[in-house]
Amino acid sequence: xxxxxxxxxxxxxxxxxxxxxxxxxxxxxxxxxxxxxxxxxxxxxxxxxxxxxxxxxxxxxxxxxxxxxxxxxxxxxxxxxxxxxxxxxxxxxxxxxxxxxxxxxxxxxxxxxxxxxxxxxxxxxxxxxxxxxxxxxxxxxxxxxxxxxxxxxxxxxxxxxxxxxxxxxxxxxxxxxxxxxxxxxxxxxxxxxxxxxxxxxxxxxxxxxxxxxxxxxxxxxxxxxxxxxxxxxxxxxxxxxxxxxxxxxxxxxxxxxxxxxxxxxxxxxxxxxxxxxxxxxxxxxx
Ligand code: NAP
Numbered sequence: 001x002x003x004x005x006x007x008x009x010x011x012x013x014x015x016x017x018x019x020x021x022x023x024x025x026x027x028x029x030x031x032x033x034x035x036x037x038x039x040x041x042x043x044x045x046x047x048x049x050x051x052x053x054x055x056x057x058x059x060x061x062x063x064x065x066x067x068x069x070x071x072x073x074x075x076x077x078x079x080x081x082x083x084x085x086x087x088x089x090x091x092x093x094x095x096x097x098x099x100x101x102x103x104x105x106x107x108x109x110x111x112x113x114x115x116x117x118x119x120x121x122x123x124x125x126x127x128x129x130x131x132x133x134x135x136x137x138x139x140x141x142x143x144x145x146x147x148x149x150x151x152x153x154x155x156x157x158x159x160x161x162x163x164x165x166x167x168x169x170x171x172x173x174x175x176x177x178x179x180x181x182x183x184x185x186x187x188x189x190x191x192x193x194x195x196x197x198x199x200x201x202x203x204x205x206x207x208x209x210x211x212x213x214x215x216x217x218x219x220x221x222x223x224x225x226x227x228x229x230x231x232x233x234x235x236x237x238x239x240x241x242x243x244x245x246x247x248x249x250x251x252x253x254x255x256x257x258x259x260x261x262x263x264x265x266x267x268x269x270x271x272x273x274x275x276x277x278x279x280x281x282x283x284x285x286x
Contacts, residue, residue, distance in 0.1 A: 003227075003252040006153050008145075012264035015148060016061055019271045023062040026279060034093040034278030035064035036120065036270075037086045041079060042072030042102045051098050054267055061271050066092055072102050079105060083113040093278035094120030096270065117280060120273040128169065131177050138273050143175035145265025146207060146228050147182070153254055155226045157182040161202050165189045165216065165242070166209035171230055175207055196220065208242040217244045224253040230262050239263075 023033060036058045040051045055065045068086070070079060079101075086092045095118045101107040111119075116126035122140035130137030150157065162184035166172035172188060180186045189199055191210075200206055200220035208216050209230035221227060231242030241258030249255050256262055279285045 003249040003255040008261040012268040015268035020061040035066045037066040037092045041070045094274040140174045141269035145269040160204040162205040163203035171209040214244040218247040221251045226254040227252045
């Protein structure tokens with residue numbers, strides 16, 4: 001293997017340490033500890049694991065865990081009432097509605113009730129609009145985690161050719177906008193892109209978030225490029241990404257592993273967003 005591994009586990013730990021220090025500074029300045037309200041509806045085992053990790057790391061950085069759990073058969077009105085209650089509660093700095101919600105609920109309508117300033121997942125239409133317009137706001141956690149990985153690895157973005165594979169609201173679109181904000185020349189690929197490998201080979205920075213295991217191979221990577229693999233797939237032999245890591249690592253200059261790349265960054269950025277939200281709400285924003 002020739003590529004340098006970008007260690008997301010280590011960077012995420014540093015981000016969490018910075019957040020913990022920020023919480024202590026906020027308290028020392030007379031502020032109150034940020035509160036994160038994770039909202040879990042139903043008993044999906046994968047969602048339970050994700051929420052448990054978020055709550056554990058929230059407490060570890062000195063924040064208040066204001067978790068709420070609703071039964072899987074809860075009605076839309078009752079779920080909406082909980083979001084409204086959290087929106088009005090000054091102890092709650094951030095609200096995270098764990099998705100997917102049960103199918104009978106309109107999760108878009110629930111998300112829309114989260115005030116932009118408490119939307120620590122950065123997924124509301126209001127925050128997506130602020131990002132699209134290049135105005136300050138809370139950014140989606142996974143793509144902002146990728147930006148931190150690129151910065152900490154010293155990857156030059158200004159004028160670079162960046163290719164993003166995937167155009168989801170959760171990852172691909174905000175990823176492209178964040179790269180554009182940093183003056184990269186950005187191309188977005190999707191399922192209708194003709195000759196994906198040919199487009200990917202242009203990239204100095206390639207971010208793959210397609211949800212297809214091993215979609216990008218060595219023929220889709222320019223020698224020396226930085227490759228960020230957002231994909232997560234659970235196989236019998238462990239976790240895999242959207243990139244054929246072993247083959248691509250022979251061509252790329254830097255690559256994120258799966259696991260231990262982008263994955264740990266998502267929760268770290270959720271905590272960073274929660275601190276940012278708390279500071280803004282307490283009149284102590286940057
Ligand atoms: P998604 O909503 O399913 O979107 C996938 C995107 O990939 C779509 O825009 C789709 O294009 C595009 N695509 C599908 N097949 C393609 C192909 N053959 N060539 C090029 N583009 C193709 O997925 P997502 O939520 O963005 O997630 C993507 C992956 O990242 C998943 O594996 C997910 O598990 C992972 N993920 C990881 C984290 C983390 O914390 N590490 C967080 C979120 C997601 P169309 O728009 O044309 O359909």
